[in-house]
Amino acid sequence: MNERTQTIRQEIINHLENGPMTLRDISQSVGIMEKDVAHHLEFIDKTVRTQKKRILMEAYYCLNCGFEFKNRKKFKKPGKCPSCRDGRIAPTVFWIES
Secondary structure, three states, rough: OOOOOOOHHHHHHHHHHHHEEEHHHHHHOOOHHHHHHHHHHHHHHHHHHHHOOEEOOOEEEEOOOOOOEEOOOOOOOOOOOOOOOOEEEEOEEEEEOO
16 A cells, blocks of 8 residues: 655645656656646645745647647646647646746
């Protein structure tokens, strides 16, 4: 049986403070589904802001036309490109900055 010494959110914070990771990387290292990671990141962002830190991320972009989702506030991967309507969106990386 695998017992946790930290909460899932604490584990994610530790991973992101060590360097950039994709949703899939975080998912595999913590042992939860990718969609759950995006949900946890919303709350982690609030937590780290109280410590004068923040979660940063590279912009998602469309693999078909190159459209960048520059001003996206959500951590979840976009469903489709608004420019070409293609669903192939490149994964992005997240990290915590002081």
